[in-house]
Amino acid sequence: MKPVRLEMDRIIDDRRTRIIVCCGSGGVGKTTAAAAIGLRAAERGRQACVLTVDPARRLAQSMGLTSLDNIPRRVDGVEVADGGSLHAMMLDMKRTFDEIVEAHADPDRAAQILANPFYQSLSSSFAGTQEYMAMEKLGQLRRAEEWDLIVVDTPPSRSALDFLDAPQRLGRFLDGRLIRLLTGPAKAGMSYMKVLNAGLAVMTGALTKVLGTQLLKDAQTFIAALDTMFGGFRERAESTYRLLQAPGTAFLVVATPEPDALREASYFVERLDEERMPLAGLILNRVHTSPAGRLSAARSLAAAETLEMQTQPNGRLVPGSGHSITVAALRMHAERMHLGRRERRLAEHFTSAHPAVPVAEVVAQPEDVHDLEGLRLIGEILSRQDRAPGSRGAGF
Amino acid sequence: MNPWRTRDTDWDGVRLHVVTGKGGTGKTTVAAAMALALAAAGRKVLLIEVEGRQGIARLFDVPPLPYSERKVAIGLGADGAGQGGDVYALAVDPEGALLDYLEMFYNLRRTGKALTRLGVMDFATTIAPGLADLLVTGKATEAARRRVDSRDGSPHVYHTVVMDAPPTGRIGRFLNVSTEVSGLAKVGPIKTHADTVAKVIRSPQTVVHFVTTLEEMPVQETLDGIAELRELTGGAIRPGGIIVNMARPAMLEGAELAAAASGSLDVTELAVGLKAAGIGDNHGLAADLMTELREHARQVLLQNRERDELRAAGRPLYELPMITDEIDLAGLYQLAGALRRQGAA
Numbered sequence: 001m002k003p004v005r006l007e008m009d010r011i012i013d014d015r016r017t018r019i020i021v022c023c024g025s026g027g028v029g030k031t032t033a034a035a036a037i038g039l040r041a042a043e044r045g046r047q048a049c050v051l052t053v054d055p056a057r058r059l060a061q062s063m064g065l066t067s068l069d070n071i072p073r074r075v076d077g078v079e080v081a082d083g084g085s086l087h088a089m090m091l092d093m094k095r096t097f098d099e100i101v102e103a104h105a106d107p108d109r110a111a112q113i114l115a116n117p118f119y120q121s122l123s124s125s126f127a128g129t130q131e132y133m134a135m136e137k138l139g140q141l142r143r144a145e146e147w148d149l150i151v152v153d154t155p156p157s158r159s160a161l162d163f164l165d166a167p168q169r170l171g172r173f174l175d176g177r178l179i180r181l182l183t184g185p186a187k188a189g190m191s192y193m194k195v196l197n198a199g200l201a202v203m204t205g206a207l208t209k210v211l212g213t214q215l216l217k218d219a220q221t222f223i224a225a226l227d228t229m230f231g232g233f234r235e236r237a238e239s240t241y242r243l244l245q246a247p248g249t250a251f252l253v254v255a256t257p258e259p260d261a262l263r264e265a266s267y268f269v270e271r272l273d274e275e276r277m278p279l280a281g282l283i284l285n286r287v288h289t290s291p292a293g294r295l296s297a298a299r300s301l302a303a304a305e306t307l308e309m310q311t312q313p314n315g316r317l318v319p320g321s322g323h324s325i326t327v328a329a330l331r332m333h334a335e336r337m338h339l340g341r342r343e344r345r346l347a348e349h350f351t352s353a354h355p356a357v358p359v360a361e362v363v364a365q366p367e368d369v370h371d372l373e374g375l376r377l378i379g380e381i382l383s384r385q386d387r388a389p390g391s392r393g394a395g396f
Numbered sequence: 397m398n399p400w401r402t403r404d405t406d407w408d409g410v411r412l413h414v415v416t417g418k419g420g421t422g423k424t425t426v427a428a429a430m431a432l433a434l435a436a437a438g439r440k441v442l443l444i445e446v447e448g449r450q451g452i453a454r455l456f457d458v459p460p461l462p463y464s465e466r467k468v469a470i471g472l473g474a475d476g477a478g479q480g481g482d483v484y485a486l487a488v489d490p491e492g493a494l495l496d497y498l499e500m501f502y503n504l505r506r507t508g509k510a511l512t513r514l515g516v517m518d519f520a521t522t523i524a525p526g527l528a529d530l531l532v533t534g535k536a537t538e539a540a541r542r543r544v545d546s547r548d549g550s551p552h553v554y555h556t557v558v559m560d561a562p563p564t565g566r567i568g569r570f571l572n573v574s575t576e577v578s579g580l581a582k583v584g585p586i587k588t589h590a591d592t593v594a595k596v597i598r599s600p601q602t603v604v605h606f607v608t609t610l611e612e613m614p615v616q617e618t619l620d621g622i623a624e625l626r627e628l629t630g631g632a633i634r635p636g637g638i639i640v641n642m643a644r645p646a647m648l649e650g651a652e653l654a655a656a657a658s659g660s661l662d663v664t665e666l667a668v669g670l671k672a673a674g675i676g677d678n679h680g681l682a683a684d685l686m687t688e689l690r691e692h693a694r695q696v697l698l699q700n701r702e703r704d705e706l707r708a709a710g711r712p713l714y715e716l717p718m719i720t721d722e723i724d725l726a727g728l729y730q731l732a733g734a735l736r737r738q739g740a741a
C-alpha cells in the first residue's frame with residue numbers, strides 16, 4: 001500500500017498555516033526537521049520563528065543560537081525571499097515560568113513566590129515543567145503576532161504526549177480537591193466538608209505523615225502564594241490547547257523507520273486524532289536507499305561468495321586478493337538492501353494502519369546536520385518528493 | 397559449585413546497573429541484554445522499566461508487565477556451567493510506587509488509594525514531578541537493597557538490578573532527584589526516604605552505563621551526560637561503561653578504506669570484479685556500487701572518529717554489533733554473549 005504524499009511546500013506556502021508542531025519519540029530528528037522547515041519557510045517568504053526545546057549544540061550553532069536566552073534571535077545567512085525572515089530561540093523554562101509569575105502576581109507576592117524553595121526546584125529542574133513552559137511559550141509567540149509561522153519541536157518527554165496532556169492535567173489539578181484541602185477547609189465549601197468530614201482528618205493525617213509537617217507547610221505556602229495566578233495560568237493553558245486544535249496548526253509526526261519510533265508514531269497519530277488535533281502527516285526520517293537498487297541483496301551476496309571462491313581455489317585465504325574491492329562493495333550492498341527492505345516493510349505496516357496519513361521521506365544523510373546548508377538540503381528533500389514514497393528502484 | 401561465586405567482570409560488586417542513552421540508541425535492548433548476561437548460574441536479576449513504554453514486554457515477547465515482579469527469561473548460560481539464572485522484570489510507575497511506598501513504610505495502602513482519588517498522584521506528577529522520579533528510583537534502590545525475602549515471600553532477593561532509565565538528557569536530574577528532594581524536605585519521612593535512596597545511588601554499588609551509537613549527536617550527548625553527572629553530583633554518582641550499540645561492520649580497512657572514502661578507487665576494477673562474478677555492468681552498476689561504497693567508507697571513518705572521541709572519556713568501552721533484523725530473544729542472547737565476552741557482565 002502506497003501512502004499519500006505529504007506536500008510540505010503546500011503546507012509552508014499556505015498563509016493560513018500559523019503553527020507547525022514536530023513531534024515524535026526521542027532521537028528521530030524532530031529538532032532538525034523543525035529547523036529545516038523554518039528555514040525553508042523563511043526562504044519562501046514566511047516570517048518564521050523556530051522554537052526549540054532542547055537542541056543539540058551543533059544544530060543550535062547552525063542557527064546562530066549560542067545561548068539559552070528565551071528571546072527569538074534573527075538567524076543570519078538566510079536567503080530570504082520577499083518579506084521572509086527567520087528567527088530562532090531556545091526555551092529557558094525557568095525564565096518562562098518566572099515571567100508568568102511576574103505577570104500574574106503583584107510585585108511583593110511575585111518576589112515571595114520566586115524565593116520559595118519549592119518553586120525554585122519546580123521551575124528549574126523537575127521533569128514535566130518543560131512541557132508546560134514549551135506550550136506557554138508557544139502561546140506567547142503566537143499571541144505576539146510578530147511572526148506568521150511558528151515551528152516548534154516538542155520536549156523529549158518520558159511520555160511522548162506529555163506536552164498535550166500538560167495543560168489539561170494542570171487544569172484538573174487546580175480544580176482538584178487536593179488543592180482545596182491544602183489551601184484550607186475554608187475553600188472546600190460546606191457540603192463538600194460534610195461528605196468528607198469523617199475522612200478528612202485521616203487524609204490530612206496521612207498527608208502529614210507522608211510529606212512531613214514541614215514539607216506540607218512549604219507546599220501549602222507555595223500553593224497559597226500561587227493561588228492568585230492560577231486562574232490566569234489555566235486560562236492560558238486552555239487557550240494554547242485550543243490554539244493547537246485550530247485549523248491554522250499542522251502537526252507533523254517525525255519517525256525513523258525503526259519499530260519503536262514507528263510504534264510511537266502510530267500512538268501519536270491516534271492520540272492526535274482523539275484530541276482532534278490537525279495532523280498534517282508523517283516525516284519518515286533517515287531512510288536508506290540505494291542507487292544500485294536493481295541488484296538484489298540475494299544476487300549481490302551470491303556474487304560476493306562466487307568471487308571469494310574464485311580467489312581461494314585451494315580453500316586457502318589469499319590476502320590482498322584481486323577482487324577484494326568488489327567483494328566489499330557487494331557485501332556492503334547486500335546489507336544495505338537488506339536494511340532498506342526491512343525499513344520498507346515497517347513503513348508499509350504504518351501505512352496499512354493509517355492509510356490516510358500523508359508521508360514524506362528523508363533519505364539518511366552520511367553526516368549529521370550542523371549548518372544552514374545542511375538544513376536547507378533537508379528542507380529540499382522534504383519538499384522534493386518527486387517520486388511517491390514506496391516507488392523506489394527494484395529490490396526493496 | 398557456589399552459584400554466587402564472583403565472576404571476574406568489570407563491575408563486580410555493583411548491584412544496581414543504570415542504563416541510559418539518547419533516544420533511538422537502543423538502551424532498552426542493551427539493558428535487557430545486560431540483564432541476561434548478568435543472570436549467570438543461579439543468579440537472579442531484576443530488570444526495571446521506568447518510562448511506561450512496555451519496551452521490555454515487547455522485547456521478551458510477553459504480555460504487558462504489571463506492577464509486580466514477573467519472570468520473563470532465563471539468563472545466558474555460564475561458560476560450561478549450565479543454565480543461567482532467572483531474569484525478572486518490573487514496570488515501575490509512580491502511582492504504583494507511591495502506593496507501594498505507603499504500604500511498605502506506613503501500612504497505608506487503603507489510605508493511599510483514597511489519596512490517589514483525592515488527586516495526590518496529580519500532585520506528585522504535576523506540581524512536584526520530582527516526587528515521581530524519587531518514587532521510581534526509590535523502588536529500584538529498594539529492590540537492590542533487599543537482603544531477605546519478605547514475610548509473605550513475594551518479593552525476591554536479587555543478585556543484581558538493571559534499570560532501563562530515562563534518556564541521557566534527563567539522567568542527571570533523574571538520579572539526583574533524591575538529593576534535591578532531600579534538600580527541599582529538610583526533615584520528615586520524605587527526607588528520610590530520599591536520603592536512603594541517595595545513599596544507594598551515590599555508593600559504589602550503583603553505576604550508570606551510557607548506550608550510544610557511533611553518530612555525532614549520540615556521542616556528544618554521551619560525553620555531555622558523563623560530564624553533567626560529574627558536575628551535578630561531584631562524582632558521587634559513578635559513570636560505568638560506554639556501550640556502543642549497532643556498530644556497522646567495516647567492509648574495508650586501511651588504505652582501501654581511505655581510497656574508497658576519497659573516491660580514488662578504480663571503477664573499472666570493480667566492473668571487472670562484477671564481470672568475474674557473472675554480473676554485467678548494466679547502466680553503470682559498477683559506478684553506482686562505487687558511490688555506495690564511498691558512502692559506506694565515509695561512514696566507517698566517521699564511526700572511527702566517534703569511537704576515538706568516546707575513548708577519550710576514559711571509560712571502559714564495549715561494542716555491540718548491528719542486528720539488521722528486528723531484535724528477538726535470539727538477538728538478545730547474542731548481544732548478552734557479546735557483553736559477557738567483553739567483560740561487561
